[in-house]
Amino acid sequence: MDNSYASHGFGGMGFGPGGGRGFGGRPGMNPTAGLWEAMEHLRSAFDQRPSTPRMARGDVRAAVLALLAEQPMHGYQIIQEIEERSGGSWKPSAGSVYPTLQLLADEGLIEAAEQGGRKTYSLTEAGRAVADEAGTPPWESSGARAGSASFGALPKAGVDLAGAAAQVARTGTPEQVQQAIEVLDEARRKLYAILAD
Numbered sequence: 001m002d003n004s005y006a007s008h009g010f011g012g013m014g015f016g017p018g019g020g021r022g023f024g025g026r027p028g029m030n031p032t033a034g035l036w037e038a039m040e041h042l043r044s045a046f047d048q049r050p051s052t053p054r055m056a057r058g059d060v061r062a063a064v065l066a067l068l069a070e071q072p073m074h075g076y077q078i079i080q081e082i083e084e085r086s087g088g089s090w091k092p093s094a095g096s097v098y099p100t101l102q103l104l105a106d107e108g109l110i111e112a113a114e115q116g117g118r119k120t121y122s123l124t125e126a127g128r129a130v131a132d133e134a135g136t137p138p139w140e141s142s143g144a145r146a147g148s149a150s151f152g153a154l155p156k157a158g159v160d161l162a163g164a165a166a167q168v169a170r171t172g173t174p175e176q177v178q179q180a181i182e183v184l185d186e187a188r189r190k191l192y193a194i195l196a197d
Contacts (some may be wrong), residue, residue, distance in 0.1 A: 069131040072122035086139035
């Protein structure tokens with residue numbers, strides 16, 4: 001099998017606009033070992049994603065009102081629902097949700113009742129009027145959707161792609177490896193084109 005792609009990188013595909021280490025790894029390294037090293041580098045790069053963005057107190061307030069407009073909930077349930085509906089891109093802390101619930105209760109917008117040993121919150125008539133006037137829930141904002149797409153599906157797609165490339169390197173013929181190089185080069189160009197738009 002022609003190992004020429006080992007010293008030039010896997011199709012010259014680096015990890016940044018300037019190239020960098022290709023999928024071939026270090027010169028003289030077994031190409032398959034180089035691919036696995038590149039996969040680990042790719043996986044760790046995705047793991048270094050920014051932390052969950054902090055939302056403003058107004059966003060927490062709007063989210064709580066939107067959820068309670070659907071049904072009564074306890075505090076932990078509100079936190080879980082926000083995380084789920086934002087695709088995991090926003091998980092407010094208990095330190096932001098519970099003070100917001102207390103503030104809404106002080107304003108007469110929500111009321112609490114004991115259910116199963118937990119305080120369950122529901123909207124008052126005044127709270128329902130405020131919730132009805134509110135716009136789009138914060139988790140449906142473009143920022144939350146972008147966060148969900150960036151930090152959910154994209155890393156998985158990247159790691160899956162690297163896994164497929166490693167499989168071709170392990171079991172493919174030289175012709176199949178060359179085809180894979182061309183596919184990856186084209187994918188890299190298209191990804192940078194997305195950023196350039």
